[in-house]
Amino acid sequence: MKPTPITFAPLFVERVWGGRGLQKTFGKSLPPDALIGESWEVVDRSEEQSVVASGPLAGAELHVLWTEERERIFGERAAHAGPRFPILAKLLDADDAVSVQVHPSAQRAVEFGGEPKSELWYLADTDPGAHLLAGLRGGVTREAFTAALRAGEDVTAMLHRIDVAVGDALFIPAGRVHAIGAGCRIVEIQQNSDTTYRVFDFNRPGLDGRLRELHIPQSVASIDFSDVEPAARPPGDGIIAANAFFTVTRRTVAGQAERVTAEGECAIVCVLTGEATCGEQRFSPGCFFLVPADAGDELRLTGPAEVLVAELPDRRPPTGP
Secondary structure, eight states, X not given: OOOOXXXXXXXXXXXXXXXXXXXHHHOOOOOTTOOEEEEEEEOBOSSOBOBBXXXXXXXXXXXXXXXXXXXXXXXXXXXXXXXXXXXXXXEEEESSOOOEXXXXXXXXXXXXXXXXXXXXXXXXXXXXXXXEEEEEOTTOOHHHHHXXXXXXXXXXXXXXXXXXXXXXXXXXXXXXXXEEOSSEEEEEEEEXXXXXXXXXXXXXXXXXXXXXXXXXXXXHHHOXXXXXXXXXXXXXXXXXXXXXXXXXXXXXXXXXOEEOSOTTBOEEEEEEEEOEEETTEEEOTXXXXXXXGGGTTSSEEESSEEEEEEEOOOOOOOOOO
């Protein structure tokens, strides 16, 4: 069977802070009259599952491919990556401000019965005045922040504000308190986790008209209070995140065909601008596809396009002393 890019049907998630931006920016066909905040593009979870949209594997669930054809499709690095595909890829539309929140480290996740989570944000589209909140402002202490939190105060002024534009990127390690300001459309590459501890939610009702739950004890225990005024990565090609969970590279692809990933490995590609061609398929901005590990030289990438390429980390155990 000739290798082809594997595409999945997106899963749209309604959020109180969502809107219609994924339709405007990426041409997504959204359900009517819904505030869509997230499009889960590649996901392997018990409660949400990516399904192959077309081609010879159409209708297959990602978890089935991960379980039954791991080596062929996902490559050598996948062998030590656990029972589920370890990367969750999303598009976010923060039409309104996203709640202040934090994700737990592995240690805290065990303590509170959740899952650890680190993530990368890439700003694909922004409105004037767009910004992120990440980490604490200099001089803010654990005691002051905790007191304000427990008093129900707006803690956003105690967080570090980063004004952003298209092409900026920010890594959010577990423990970094963060929020997304209104007017940001983001490509998010994250650990396969759905654990979020809500710190502050602007005292607004959720989709059901009720105030959403806050997680004050879990948040205070999870926040890294030594994380002060982190900087975003400015626009440009190259590796924008490389850690124990994923490697993400921004690439500008011209007319000449290029390999997508290392021999015998898979990659998730997200098109940012232009039109990318892989195999015999063309992909527009906001499209995701998986290049299988057994593609070899048969699936190369051509543009003109700008893309993000997400790869599994090399977590093979050491062979020497």
